[in-house]
Amino acid sequence: MNQHLTPPPVPFIDVVSQRERLGKSIDEAVSRVLAHCQFINGPEVGELEARLAAYCGAKHVVGCASGTDALLMVLMAKGVGPGDAVLCPSFTFCATGEVVALVGATPVFVDVDATTFNMDAESFKRGIATARRLGLKPVAVIPVDLFGQSADHDAIGAVASAEGLFVLDDAAQSFGATYKGRRLGTFGLATATSFFPAKPLGCFGDGGAILTDDAEFAETLRSVRVHGQGSDKYDNVRIGLTGRLDTMQAAILIEKLTIFEDEIAARNKVADRYAQGLRDVLAVPQVVRGCTSVWAQYTIRLPKGVDRDRFAATLKAQGIPTSIYYPKSMHQQTAYRGFPVADGGLPVSESLSGDVISLPMHAYLDEATQARVIEAVRGAVRT
Numbered sequence: 117m118n119q120h121l122t123p124p125p126v127p128f129i130d131v132v133s134q135r136e137r138l139g140k141s142i143d144e145a146v147s148r149v150l151a152h153c154q155f156i157n158g159p160e161v162g163e164l165e166a167r168l169a170a171y172c173g174a175k176h177v178v179g180c181a182s183g184t185d186a187l188l189m190v191l192m193a194k195g196v197g198p199g200d201a202v203l204c205p206s207f208t209f210c211a212t213g214e215v216v217a218l219v220g221a222t223p224v225f226v227d228v229d230a231t232t233f234n235m236d237a238e239s240f241k242r243g244i245a246t247a248r249r250l251g252l253k254p255v256a257v258i259p260v261d262l263f264g265q266s267a268d269h270d271a272i273g274a275v276a277s278a279e280g281l282f283v284l285d286d287a288a289q290s291f292g293a294t295y296k297g298r299r300l301g302t303f304g305l306a307t308a309t310s311f312f313p314a315k316p317l318g319c320f321g322d323g324g325a326i327l328t329d330d331a332e333f334a335e336t337l338r339s340v341r342v343h344g345q346g347s348d349k350y351d352n353v354r355i356g357l358t359g360r361l362d363t364m365q366a367a368i369l370i371e372k373l374t375i376f377e378d379e380i381a382a383r384n385k386v387a388d389r390y391a392q393g394l395r396d397v398l399a400v401p402q403v404v405r406g407c408t409s410v411w412a413q414y415t416i417r418l419p420k421g422v423d424r425d426r427f428a429a430t431l432k433a434q435g436i437p438t439s440i441y442y443p444k445s446m447h448q449q450t451a452y453r454g455f456p457v458a459d460g461g462l463p464v465s466e467s468l469s470g471d472v473i474s475l476p477m478h479a480y481l482d483e484a485t486q487a488r489v490i491e492a493v494r495g496a497v498r499t
C-alpha cells in the first residue's frame with residue numbers, strides 16, 4: 117500500500133491554523149472574561165462595538181447574537197410587517213429572506229448579476245413593480261454583499277431612495293470589503309453582519325452586529341436587543357428578543373480583529389493565484405474595479421458540459437473539498453416557493469445555482485497546497 121504517499125486533505129476553511137496563530141492572546145482574552153464573570157454585557161462588548169465602528173467608519177455598532185438576528189432586529193425596529201414587501205436577491209443564504217417572512221412581511225425575490233452574483237438593479241426595479249401589482253407596499257431592500265464582494269450600492273441606493281425604500285445591507289459574508297473606497301457598514305440605513313466561525317471575521321460560536329450612522333435608530337436596536345426594554349427596565353416599550361452578543365465572543369473577536377487586515381491581504385493573494393491558475397479553463401470570480409473583496413468564498417462557474425457532481429467527486433478523491441453555494445436559489449426552495457419573484461423571472465439566479473462551485477479559501481492556504489487544488493481543478497475540467 118502506498119497510503120503514506122496520499123497527501124493530507126485540504127481544509128475548506130482553516131480555523132485551526134488561525135487558532136494556533138492567535139493561541140495565547142485568545143487564551144488570555146477568554147481568561148479575562150472568566151475572571152470578571154460578566155458573561156452578559158461585559159466590558160468587551162462595548163469595546164468591540166467601538167473597535168468595529170472605528171474599523172469600518174460607522175457611527176454606531178450594536179453587537180448581537182447572530183447575523184440572522186442582526187437582519188431581524190432591523191426589520192423589527194422599523195416595524196416591518198404584514199402587507200409590506202421587502203426586496204431580496206434570490207441567490208443568497210436563506211437568512212436574507214427568512215427574516216422578512218419571520219416578521220410577517222413578504223419577501224419579493226429579485227435576480228442577480230451574472231458576473232458579481234449580486235443584486236441586479238433592473239430586476240430590483242421590476243420587483244418593486246411586481247410587489248405593487250400584488251397589492252403589497254415595498255418598504256425595504258436587502259442587498260447582499262455575496263461571497264466577500266460588495267453589491268452595487270450606488271445603483272441599489274438610487275432606486276431605493278427614488279422609491280422611498282430603506283436599505284438594509286446584508287454584509288454577513290463581506291465585512292471588511294470596500295465599495296468605491298468606503299468600507300461596508302456605512303451604506304443605507306443599517307448593515308447587518310455575521311461572526312459565524314466560517315465568516316472572514318468569525319468568532320467561536322454565533323455572533324453578529326448591526327452598523328448604522330443613525331443614533332436614534334441605534335437606541336431602538338439596543339431596546340429590541342433586550343426584549344424591547346424602555347428606560348424603566350420592566351416597562352417594555354416594544355416587542356423585542358434576546359439578541360445579545362456574548363461577552364466571551366466579543367473578547368475573542370477583539371483579538372481576531374487585530375489580524376483581520378493581514379488575513380484579508382492573504383485571502384487576496386490566494387484569490388490572485390487561483391485566478392492566474394484557472395482563468396484560461398473556467399469562469400473565475402471578478403472583483404469590480406474600485407472595490408475590494410474579503411473572499412468569503414472563491415466561487416467558480418463550471419464550463420458547459422462539465423458535470424458538477426462528477427467534478428466534485430474527482431476533487432474529493434484527491435482530498436480536495438468543495439461546496440455548492442447555493443444549489444437552489446431561495447425562490448426554488450420548498451419554504452419560499454410561494455413568495456413572489458420579480459417580473460421577468462430570475463434566469464441568472466437559476467443558472468448560477470446550476471453551475472457554481474466553491475473551492476477551498478482561507479488566509480492560510482499555502483502556495484504548494486493551492487497548486488495542488490489548481491492542478492486538480494484543471495484535470496477535472498478536462499475529464
Ligand SMILES: Cc1ncc(COP(=O)(O)O)c(C=O)c1O
Binds near residue numbers: 184288
Ligand atoms: C448572506 C447571509 N446572510 C445572513 C446570514 C446569517 O448569519 P448567521 O449564520 O450568523 O445567523 C448568513 C450566514 O451564513 C449569510 O451568509
